[in-house]
Amino acid sequence: MGASAATAPRETSARIVIQAHEINHAYEASTGWSTALAHFNLEIPEGEFLCVLGPSGCGKSSFLRMLAGLMFPLEGSLLVHGEKIIGPGLDRAIVFQEAALFPWLTAAQNVGFGLEMAGWKKPQVRERVEHVLDIVGLSAAAGKFPYQLSGGMKHRVAIARAWAMTDAAVLLMDEPFSAIDAINRAGLQEHLVRTWLAEPRTVVYVTHDIEEAIYLADRIAIMTPSPGRVGAEIRIDLPRPRDRNSAAMAALKEEITAKMNEMERRA
Ligand SMILES: Nc1ncnc2c1ncn2[C@@H]1O[C@H](COP(=O)(O)OP(=O)(O)OP(=O)(O)O)[C@@H](O)[C@H]1O
Ligand SMILES: [Mg+2]
Incomplete structure (x- = not known):
């Protein structure tokens, strides 16, 4: 294992790798168009471990599929390294929910x-x-x-x-461990952090699990309920590996839960 036991939080002055600007997206259903993303804005600097956290149906997977180049926003711009995404590419690797x-x-x-x-x-x-x-x-x-x-x-x-x-340069992960039981999931999260520390990469990790996001992320982009946009961004400046039972983790969980409840009320 090449990873050091504990590291300082990442620098935030790194160059921007992903830029999502005013993305709007809707799906056509039998009942008409349903808006999935509205005014979605997000910038992700190089080397950041970013978690996109949000309730079911808020548009997390839609955003990730756009980053993967598997679908395209109806409006707005989505750039990787300053270039519009026109399809899948070797510059982005995906880890799916099923190991596949x-x-x-x-x-x-x-x-x-x-x-x-x-x-x-x-x-x-x-x-x-x-x-x-x-x-x-x-x-x-x-x-x-x-x-x-x-x-x-x-x-x-x-x-x-x-x-x-x-x-x-970018690894995209859509709830990769959501089907795994809690104990094994914790182990996989540890392996993922160790891997990332050994070979840092820009990671966009989608989850609806608050504790998972706090354990993994440099920064959490919290999405509003559908139609989704980034309603809040929270930096997690705790050194790694993180203690899941620490008071700092509990305080962050409380803060994020309150923010998500507030977004839910306003939706
Ligand atoms: N192919 C599709 N056709 C029609 N509607 C879709 C399609 N894919 C997603 N949607 C709708 O768009 C919205 C966002 O879906 P998306 O899968 O991006 O949400 P999510 O945040 O990933 O949810 P979950 O946490 O349950 O995986 C939902 O209302 C969903 O029903
Ligand atoms: Mg999803």
């Missing part, structure tokens, strides 16, 4: 698959795969197939697969 591994490939082959597709030579792929599997603590499972791995291990392979892509 290839069942016929080993853990190592799953992690190396994207690199091979990107034209990496075999020795380089092997070296990179060994390195990221070590970071997520799965070196011993490199030769195992998905059916031989626990649910949590599969998710760690999925994290390693995204992290392996060195060209992916």
Whole structure:
């Protein structure tokens, strides 16, 4: 594990990687158009671990799908490194809710698959795969197939697969651990933080779990109920690894819960 035990909060003067400006989006339903995002604004600096927190249906996944280039805002602009997103790209890797591994490939082959597709030579792929599997603590499972791995291990392979892509400046995660039980989820969150500390990347992590957001994030963008926009931004300046039972975490949870309740009342 290359990560140091505790680190200072990130610098905030880093250059902006993602810029969402006045995004409006609606879906067409049988009953007419339904607005999903309205006046959504957000800027994300390089290297930040940003959590997008909000109630079900507020538009979190819609925003993430736009970042992934899988859909496009009807209005407003969405830029990555100053350029309009016109589709998926190797500069953005996605970790889905389901680990979505290839069942016929080993853990190592799953992690190396994207690199091979990107034209990496075999020795380089092997070296990179060994390195990221070590970071997520799965070196011993490199030769195992998905059916031989626990649910949590599969998710760690999925994290390693995204992290392996060195060209992916941005990692997009949509509630990747929401289907995992609480104890395993805490372990996966620790692995994720360790991975990020070992190889910092800009992360956009969608969740509706307040405690998860406080545990993971440098900053939390709290979305309003539908139609969603960023209603509040909260910086989490606690050193890592974080103590889930600390008074500081409890105070933040109270503050964020109050903010979300207030947004709910106003909606
Ligand atoms: N493909 C679609 N067609 C029609 N409506 C959609 C579609 N996708 C999302 N919506 C609607 O847009 C709104 C935002 O959905 P979205 O999935 O982005 O929310 P979310 O915040 O990710 O919710 P959850 O926390 O439940 O995953 C919801 O009202 C949803 O019903
Ligand atoms: Mg969603």
